[in-house]
Amino acid sequence: MLEIKCPWCGPRAQTEFSYAGDATLTRPSLDTATETEWYEHVYLRGNPRGPHDELWHHAAGCRRFVKVRRDVTTHEIIATAGPHEHLGGGGK
Amino acid sequence: MADTSPMQSALNGIAQPGDFGADQPAGPGVTITERQGLQILHVAGDIRDAEFPSQVRHAIGLPLPMSAGETRASQGTRVLWLGPDRWLVATEDALPALSDAAAVNDVGQGRLVLRLTGPRVRDILAKGCPLDLHASAFPTGHCAESLIGHIGVTIDCTADETFDLYVNRSYAAFFWEWLTRAAMEYGYRVLPAG
Numbered sequence: 595m596l597e598i599k600c601p602w603c604g605p606r607a608q609t610e611f612s613y614a615g616d617a618t619l620t621r622p623s624l625d626t627a628t629e630t631e632w633y634e635h636v637y638l639r640g641n642p643r644g645p646h647d648e649l650w651h652h653a654a655g656c657r658r659f660v661k662v663r664r665d666v667t668t669h670e671i672i673a674t675a676g677p678h679e680h681l682g683g684g685g686k
Numbered sequence: 687m688a689d690t691s692p693m694q695s696a697l698n699g700i701a702q703p704g705d706f707g708a709d710q711p712a713g714p715g716v717t718i719t720e721r722q723g724l725q726i727l728h729v730a731g732d733i734r735d736a737e738f739p740s741q742v743r744h745a746i747g748l749p750l751p752m753s754a755g756e757t758r759a760s761q762g763t764r765v766l767w768l769g770p771d772r773w774l775v776a777t778e779d780a781l782p783a784l785s786d787a788a789a790v791n792d793v794g795q796g797r798l799v800l801r802l803t804g805p806r807v808r809d810i811l812a813k814g815c816p817l818d819l820h821a822s823a824f825p826t827g828h829c830a831e832s833l834i835g836h837i838g839v840t841i842d843c844t845a846d847e848t849f850d851l852y853v854n855r856s857y858a859a860f861f862w863e864w865l866t867r868a869a870m871e872y873g874y875r876v877l878p879a880g
């Protein structure tokens with residue numbers, strides 16, 4: 595099991611969290627984005643090896659979203675931050 | 687505001703007073719009492735809005751706790767930190783009137799509140815809770831929202847080896863079964879609700 599450091603609650607068990615997807619995506623413009631851009635935004639994902647930024651929801655705790663930089667090969671959690679904050683450390 | 691007339695316990699026909707489980711010469715490992723008649727408010731607001739904390743403090747007579755797991759208490763009233771913008775107010779007194787500065791929900795009729803006290807209470811809860819419940823990590827006056835037996839529970843350590851648990855009412859029967867099974871090996875005593 596992972597231990598995720600919530601920026602508000604401190605280290606908590608993974609079971610208190612729900613995975614909430616890729617944190618590197620930017621929503622296309624509602625006014626100008628093409629159908630292809632929406633298709634890519636909604637459906638297409640990279641499958642990187644190594645550090646990756648993702649969102650987790652502290653559903654059974656403070657109910658805040660948390661940004662997590664996790665190495666998807668080793669499960670090491672490199673850094674966590676609030677959803678709008680910048681993560682330190684390497685990787686993307 | 688909501689109807690605050692006495693309502694039927696969520697444990698009616700499920701819990702009965704008495705001693706159960708293993709026979710312990712030194713007494714039961716835990717004593718369980720349902721707390722009835724509590725007024726419970728879920729309060730949300732933005733602490734950057736200077737009016738919000740001061741108005742709440744004025745209404746309930748206690749400052750809002752600002753750090754994770756912190757609680758504030760006076761005779762009959764407890765205020766629990768649930769998140770950076772959410773608090774739980776539980777009081778034996780009349781419901782405080784809170785102004786528009788806060789988003790307030792009366793959740794009292796939606797919660798089963800159990801008070802657990804005894805020498806094995808931490809061992810029992812630890813069977814189904816991912817938190818570190820050792821007294822050094824979860825001392826008196828500390829609270830947390832977490833999972834016990836896979837369901838969301840608000841946990842409040844009100845005194846030495848004493849915990850108040852706030853469980854969503856619809857989970858009452860399930861939670862009672864989980865709790866009493868977990869307590870079986872230490873022996874448990876159920877007191878009449880009060």
Ligand SMILES: [Zn+2]
Nearest residue numbers: 600603652656
């Ligand atoms: Zn949290």
